[in-house]
Amino acid sequence: MDIQPSRRRFLAIGGLAAAAVALPGTPAFADAVDGLANGSSEDPWDRADRIVRSINRPRIPARTVSVTDFGAAGDGVTDCTQAFKDAITGLAAESGGRVVVPPGRYLTGAIHLESRIELHVEEGATILFSTDTAAYLPVVFTRDGGIECMNYSPFVYAYGKHDIAITGKGVLDGQASNEHWWPWTGKTQFGWKPGMPTATADGAALEDMANRGVPVEQRIMGDGHYLRPSFIEPYNCERVLISGITLHNTPNWQLHPVLCTDVIVEDVVASSHGPNNDGCDPESCTMVLIQGCTFDTGDDCIAVKAGKNTDGRRLNAPSENIVIQDCEFLKGHGAITIGSEMTGGVRNLFARDCTVDSTELNEGIRLKTNSLRGGFIEDVHIKNVTMKQVGDAMLLVDFFYGEGAGHGFNPVVRNVTLENVTVGKAKYPVYAVGYADDHISGISLRDIRVANAANPSVIENCDNVTFENVVVNGTPVTIS
Structure with missing residues (x-):
């Protein structure tokens, strides 16, 4: 079906x-x-409409089993890992179908999906993910911060599959906290105390391996290392649907499709306030639709990515043809963000009919990069967006994120348009500063209202900037 x-x-x-x-x-x-x-x-x-029409949904056979038929108990105590595995592999052997999780609380380790499988979490059902790190072994092929490696399995994972779905009105609870997963950041606000391990050395070691060209299969993390896995990660998959579910307490990024084609994320509530708890991070993906979602996050709400530094240049896999619509953004850093892991490039991103309904979001539209990332961001189009308040800028183009200038891989940022955007309060309407030897090109604002801006826009080392019917603090603003 x-x-x-x-x-x-x-x-x-x-x-x-x-x-x-x-x-x-x-x-x-x-x-x-x-x-x-x-x-x-x-x-x-018109291009955005064509992309939406052309994205293919998964086809799942009309065959249904319940995870309870395979020994799962919704008591919140029984380990249901084997029951999930048996239900999925058994149904996959019969050409696929729907695995239903009925009301109850189901404790499990990693769940690995197969082709033509839908995991359907009914209203009143919660999947509780184990806090035992061993439940996410053996290691799998994944990414950490845009760099490929072998690491702990994401909590829900698929590699090289097609026609997969996670649906329903139930809850997936990662049970990450200041006691589990989050302290690995090394930050006291997330439970770290002196003497506890952190991911700092592992992150540096992984980047060094990528720089030296160590094969991914030899970049082994997992047990004895401290890189946190993503929550839901389809990797190198075709026709992926994530619909209706609510996410809580995630170890790292919440939704992280990588190298996928035809991805739909709809009506999801991504609500987790731990470190790096981005809501949705499509990375090196093409043909992506994110619609009707609510993002209440500990980091960027949506962050489009495309690999990092040396590894990103090796793969050279952009994210492109992405449509975001009818979404609500609550707490977080940026509402719609590109980067900073965007070395493979990002193009053809469209966002419309969205609401920033919060006083606790930093930026509305956030493009972050530097001269070590390189890559490109081009053809980004935003319209019909209402922002109650942003702590920094309505539009931020940041060339100085992280490593900043002087690393030999200047990024290209061009053709960014905002149309019919209303902002209640901001520090800056626009903050866009390129390099003296690498200008931002083509920022166009039309029909923009910023009711209360603490400062005027900062626009430096930018070419082809146009303002049309832009009003800030009640006064029309033009660019000379």
């Missing part, structure tokens, strides 16, 4: 016949998408 959207969304677009001439994987579609970066005069929002 085709998994349908949990609620219908009607787009103001033309007939479906247009999709037939521009499907993913066809020359027509590739030419249409490439046209935006090559100066196409087509309205970018």
